[in-house]
Amino acid sequence: MKKLDTVVDEKISIGISGCCYGSKVRYNNKGWDFLEFLGREKGDYIWHPVCPECMAGLGVPRNSIRIAGGTGDTVWSGEGKVMQQGKGDVTEGLKQGSLACMETLKRGETEVFIYMDGSPSCGVYRTNLKKQKRGNPPGVFGSLLLEQGYFLIPALEMQSPIKWWDWRRRMLAFVWLKKQEIETAEDIYAVWHVLKFLCQEIDNEKSREIGRRIASGQFEDIASEAESFRAEILEMLRKPSTVNKIKQSLWKNYTYYKKHMGLEVEEIMEPTDLRNMTTIASELVLMERKSFEEGFSFGTSPVIYRDRRRR
Numbered sequence: 001m002k003k004l005d006t007v008v009d010e011k012i013s014i015g016i017s018g019c020c021y022g023s024k025v026r027y028n029n030k031g032w033d034f035l036e037f038l039g040r041e042k043g044d045y046i047w048h049p050v051c052p053e054c055m056a057g058l059g060v061p062r063n064s065i066r067i068a069g070g071t072g073d074t075v076w077s078g079e080g081k082v083m084q085q086g087k088g089d090v091t092e093g094l095k096q097g098s099l100a101c102m103e104t105l106k107r108g109e110t111e112v113f114i115y116m117d118g119s120p121s122c123g124v125y126r127t128n129l130k131k132q133k134r135g136n137p138p139g140v141f142g143s144l145l146l147e148q149g150y151f152l153i154p155a156l157e158m159q160s161p162i163k164w165w166d167w168r169r170r171m172l173a174f175v176w177l178k179k180q181e182i183e184t185a186e187d188i189y190a191v192w193h194v195l196k197f198l199c200q201e202i203d204n205e206k207s208r209e210i211g212r213r214i215a216s217g218q219f220e221d222i223a224s225e226a227e228s229f230r231a232e233i234l235e236m237l238r239k240p241s242t243v244n245k246i247k248q249s250l251w252k253n254y255t256y257y258k259k260h261m262g263l264e265v266e267e268i269m270e271p272t273d274l275r276n277m278t279t280i281a282s283e284l285v286l287m288e289r290k291s292f293e294e295g296f297s298f299g300t301s302p303v304i305y306r307d308r309r310r311r
C-alpha cells in the first residue's frame with residue numbers, strides 16, 4: 001500500500017477570538033490568556049487573533065450587544081438584527097466587522113479557529129453568558145465560521161490537558177486530510193489506513209460503514225467518491241472523543257506497540273488504573289514521541305507535528 005507522510009512540519013495557522021489571546025477587547029475591557037495553558041507548545045502555531053466587535057468599530061469599553069430576532073444566521077439572511085444598549089441597531093457594523101475578520105483569517109490561510117463561546121459574535125453553540133440571553137446560537141461571526149467549514153475549538157477546553165490533547169490530534173488530522181490529494185482508489189485506501197483507528201474511536205458505527213464501502217471497492221465515480229469520503233471524515237474529526245475511549249485506545253495501541261516493537265513503556269497504565277487527566281495526557285504525549293522515534297504508527301494520534309529541525 002502507498003505510504004503517506006503523516007508528519008506535519010509547517011506551523012499551523014490558527015485564528016482565535018482576540019479576547020482569548022490575552023487582548024483586553026471584551027466589552028468590559030477584559031480578556032483571558034488561554035494560551036498560557038499550552039506552555040511551550042504555543043510556539044508550535046502561528047496565531048491570528050481577531051475581534052469582530054472591535055472591527056465593527058464598537059470600541060473598548062462598550063455596552064454589550066445582543067441578537068434580536070433569531071440567530072447569527074438570521075442576521076446574515078436579513079431577518080435578525082444586532083442591538084446595542086444605548087446605541088440601537090449595530091447590525092451593519094457587526095456584519096462588516098465579521099467579514100473583515102474573516103478576510104484576515106483567509107489571508108492568514110487558517111482552517112482552524114478557537115472561539116469564545118457565549119458571545120453573540122464569536123459564539124458557536126451558545127450566545128449567552130451567566131444566564132444573560134443574547135439571542136440564539138450561532139453568533140454572527142460564529143455563523144460565518146460554520147459556513148466556511150472551520151475546525152472549531154472552544155477556548156474553554158484549552159484549560160484541560162486531556163481535552164486539548166484530543167482537540168490537537170483531531171486538528172492535525174483535519175489539516176493533514178485537507179491537503180491530501182485523493183484521486184484514485186489507492187489514495188482512498190492509503191488515507192483510510194492512516195485515519196481509521198482514530199475514526200473508529202470517535203464514531204465506530206460510521207467508521208464501519210465507511211470501511212465496508214471502501215472494502216467493496218465499488219467506486220462508480222472515483223472523483224465524487226473521493227470528495228464525499230474526505231467530507232465525511234472531516235466531519236467526524238470535528239467530534240470530540242471521551243476520556244474512557246481515549247484510555248482504551250491508548251492501551252490498545254500501546255499493547256500493539258509492545259508486541260510488534262518488543263519494547264515496554266513503563267509509564268503507560270491500564271485503562272482501569274486510576275489516575276488524573278494530566279497523567280493520561282502525559283502518557284499520550286509520551287507514546288506519540290516514542291512512536292515517532294521508533295517509526296511506529298500510533299493510530300490514536302495518526303498525524304503529528306514536528307518542527308523541521310526535529311524531524
Ligand code: SF4
Nearest residue numbers: 017018019051119122
Ligand atoms: S468574544 Fe469575540 S467579539 Fe467578543 S470580545 Fe472576544 S473576540 Fe471580541
